[in-house]
Amino acid sequence: MKRKKTFNRRRFLKNTAGLVAGTIAFPYIVPSSALGKAGTVAPSNRITMATIGAGSMGTGDMNAFVNNDGVQLVAVCDVDTGHRRNAKRIVDEKYGNKDCREYLDFRQLLADEKIDAVNIALPDHWHGIISIAVAKAGLDIFGQKPLSRNIMEGRAICDAVKRNNIIWQTGSWQRSVRDFHRASELVRNGRIGKVHRVEVGLPTGSGTGVHQIQQVPEGLDWDFWLGPAPRVPYRGVCHWDWRWIMDYSGGQLTDWAGHHIDIAHWGLGLDYTGPVEIEGKGVYPDEGIYNVPSEYKINCKYANGLEMTIANDRQLPHGMGTAWYGEDGWIHVSRGGLWAEPKSVLKEVIGPDEIRLYKSRDHYQNFLDCVRTRKQTITPVEIAHRSISVALLGEIAMLTGRKIKWNPDKEEIIGDAEASRLLSRPMRAPWHL
């Protein structure tokens, strides 16, 4: 316990230092003035949207859309009345009316509303069911990362998105930020030579504390919130802190996989594949309701021999972010900077005949543009699936203590019946994918 305390303190102090230095850039929100370039959009030409999941992340995304001239947000959906009311208030204030409709049940919303798109920001265990239902309704989706809570669910989401021809943007907004785009493009074009190793640093820590059974707060439909997850009584852990409980999420590892693993893949052109070997070790709590690992280290190998280490930042020399190591140097990118050795790499120009990565400088606008033009977004669903798959395989390796052999084409674990069982998760009735 003693050790843990110091480490939390260190982590905190480090973060604080970062805050003061002004390096935190989250969430990434572009002022609406930067978006309205094309002038005001006539209401009839606006993309009509609804928000499903109106917690902090969902409301953040919703704000970006509400403040975009090209969008008309018409409805909000959440199983918590408080969240729902708050979201409606924001929308109504923006439009100066009382028109925003409220839904508790996403199925009702899909049945009643004639809309073009939704933004989804939910606890991970709900991503599969709702994303697939929305895709089947033919609506375009701005969906938060991580894509799914387990790999088969992610595959099912990809299939539904593809089959229903909808546009999908993942909330992996780092792709729409200059430093990340630049770093990936430099690596992709061989500016540090052949890359043999990449390190991905994600945050350390998890929730702590003992929680007693409590009365479910007024306005929260707890059974609905649990949905497909095993039935447990309410113990005061719900919004935001769900990410420290494995029934709903995988902790910092899965929360951040859609950012820095995503970028690692981008720089290496591995967007549509995955590792072939995965080993992992985690430090799991020995008490309390939160059960995700506070520290973790996952070593993967890709078919081309590339090695990837994903660990909480304390265990890596560069800390947070993505660091690629090549024959001729390294590049490290994180929120707050882009570094390289030799430094001259950062001055390199990528010519027109080289690989030019998809360029977007506004993640939300990119989604809306693609809804209109039917172009592929900068982070389509398959890419999101592949970045979270690495973390989910790491989670399986940690939970079974096994070295996992993975076939990224067939998406099968090779020769390990027990580990294979963790590729999907049984759901509480009546829910199913």
Place this chain on the structure above:
Amino acid sequence: MSQKIRFIIIVIFALAVMLQLPEALQADIPEEQAARIAQAMPTEPIAEPAKQRTLLVFDLCKGYVHSSIPYWNKAIETMGEKTGAFEAVISNDMSVFEPQNLQNFDAICFNNNTEIKFPQELRKSFMDFIKSGKGIVGIHAATDSFYDWPEAAKMMGGQFCGHPWIADGTWAVKIDDPEHPLMAVFEGENFKINDEIYRTRPPLASRSRQRVLMSLNLSDEKTGSARGIQTTDKDIAISWVKSVGRGRLFYCSLGHNPHITWNRKVLRHYLAGIQFALGDLEVDTQPSLDKVLDKVSTYQYGDSRKALYKLNDYVRNIIGFEDEQKLYESRFIDVLKSEATLPGKQHICRKLRLIGTEASVPVLSGMLTDEDTSDMARYALEKIPAEEADKALRKVLSESEGKIKVGVINTLGRRRDVKSVRTLTGLIYDSDAATASAAVNALRQIADDEAVKALQKAAEKTTGSLRKLVLDASLDCAGKIAEEGETGKARGIYKDLFVSDMPITIRIGALRGIVSSSPESSAGFVIKVLETEKPRMQAAAIQLVGQSSTVGNLPEISAKLPDLATRQQIQLLAALEQRGDAAVLDDVVEAAKSDEITVQVAALKTLGSLQDESVVMLLARNAAEDYKLRDAARESLYRLSAPNVKRIILANIPKAKPPVKIELIRAVAQRNITGAVDAILKTAKAPEPAVRIESLKTLKIIADSRQMPEVLDLIMNSRSQSEMKLAGEILVSVSKTAPKEAAGKVLSVLKSVKDVKVKCSLLRVLGGIGDETALDTLNAALKDKNEDIKKAAIRALSGWPDDSPAEELFNIAAGAENKACKTLALRGFVRLIGLSNERDDKETMQLYKKAMSVASELGEQKRVLSGLANVKTIQSLRFAEDYFDNEQLAAAAAAVIVRVAPETFEKYPGETRRLLRKVIKVSKSEYLTERAREMLDEVEK
């Protein structure tokens, strides 16, 4: 036994020892070490012996002989003497195990015996000895024997199979059972120890068979990555106890290295273990797993979850050990059959999800029919790879209803149980809507012939939302059929689903299926959609054109552009952009002439990806002539990839009209065209100022050190201040690879320059180059009579790459009469001392104090303070504290404290805390007080 007989036995043994033992064992240990052992030894027993106890210490080796054996003999002997807990008798003679001899002992201590073998005639009496209620103690290599005697190996609770944790290493140990009496001495504190640790593993070493007291902490980086470690090394027990019949066994892996024999804590651990084996210390020997399961069985939500997490660890560690998995499973089944709490059973089901087999099916299927346990039973059952599980589920399917039934249907679907297709087919028409939709979904997942047919039939017989589900399921099945290679069959289903009275979402899905399953006719199909369908369907078709390379014959499709509505034209152009096929060029060029500006923009964007050089000038003209098209045209001009783009751009620069020329010059920079320097050096002297400026900007990117003379010339002959500045910047940038040469060139020109502006500009350039050869000239310029030259020199030195001009700048800051020069110099001084260098913090602090002493204005003082935050020492904090009282500087001082505090906490916790509290008290910035409060909260937690 009388003292006399005992004496005789001892004498006999002693003789035997002297006759047979190798010298190493016979030799006494050095006196000095014996003294250490004696000194470290406890002087009291852990428990009062019920009677006089005799412990046989057996040290025969047939394999490797540990050098620690004599140390342990000495240690155990001394332990008996000092504590009075027992008397030790040392022997290496197998005859000591003869029944008549054995009966003289209360317990046997195996001291590092390797590869000893018991003759058949001694085996029964030995096992009887322990089972009858006597004790066994094992030290370190005691698990390295009995290879020919499974029963004894099993009794020991483990067998040696390697030691990646070698004797030279120091390894992390975790206390697994802090409350156990044998562990009292460790007070629950994990520790590290230098010793060799034996690897033991299931089935012999197992938490299901013994009580593990401590084990290796494999999450410790070094311990977990020891050389030779295997992936199966997940749980390496170090000491354990167990009951054997009515007897007792204690084993501890520590003791390879002699120094362990004078480790106070380990000795007390051994003493407790020996007294337990002798029968004087009664302790709990319930196997670890059983103990944890007892706790899990009574678990209620809100209780401590320690036992659950322990069980998680145990299960993780036995995955891959098949027998052990089975053993665990049987215990789990017992819990499910017991009166255990529901939350406890839920946890067990989570574990069975991972390791359950057909053995668990009966108990789980019993739970399926109870609403309280049905979901948790399925949690395990869904994952059990056995036909029995399907059978059980099918049985419940016909007997249950409501939610239970729905859950069972879902699980059968997930398991793709073909044998339930018939029943599921019937359930499509169930009066309960949830049951019907679950059945449809299950059939969708099973997707065998029968299921597909059932769904097709159901499409005709259902209505409303259920029908939509059915159609959707059919679509999915068609996808699976196509994947399996039966494209003809799949296409048939798709065509049926595409007919016009189907819901639009189904038609869109079918459209994709048709297009991707018949590449050869896909273009024609897309064109038909474009000609006959409504916008939403057109958009879907266009999206497929963009994303699926199976849609061929793009020119036929692009020919339809003029016939489409604006929105669809834009979509189709975006699709063609994604495909990047030059064959559609003419249609896109035509679209670039559209009356609709949005279509024009989309067309120009598309041109950038078509890899056709013929559009270079078109793009340049559009960029030059219409600001609304500018961004799109430029972007395409810059990214266009085709063989002759460079040649076309360079050929047109001389002849193009100025606005287009400017676009081409920009493109040279953006495309990083290296062979273009000469051309751009020419345009840099063009009559039009805008062309000149664009050229200079481009040169900044493409020029290199070879162009130094020309660039210098551009500075000297600049026609405007801004061009001079730009040219200066170019020189600085090309100097990077040859700073000395660049400085030399500038210095030699500088001598003859009369024009003050040019002179100033060159001085600034010298500052930018930052080569030491220019320092004298710049220092001299500091004393120039002309204020402008003086300022230029101050600026140049302020930007120096290291702190070498710091002193000169300080002198000006302290002495100059001109206010502006003073301020400039101070600013430069603060910048230079803030650069990271070899100076120690103390000296740096002095420099900041110096700076503060000459900072006369508020702004200057603030600047000094904010620089101070670079020095992460307590001195900075103390220095900043002095400015708290100054109302105007308090905020800057508080910022220093908040920024530096994280670094001073370790060494100066008290003072740092005090200053943070002061920040909270004094600072008016909510941000700073909030940060300070957070830091305090965190450390005080």
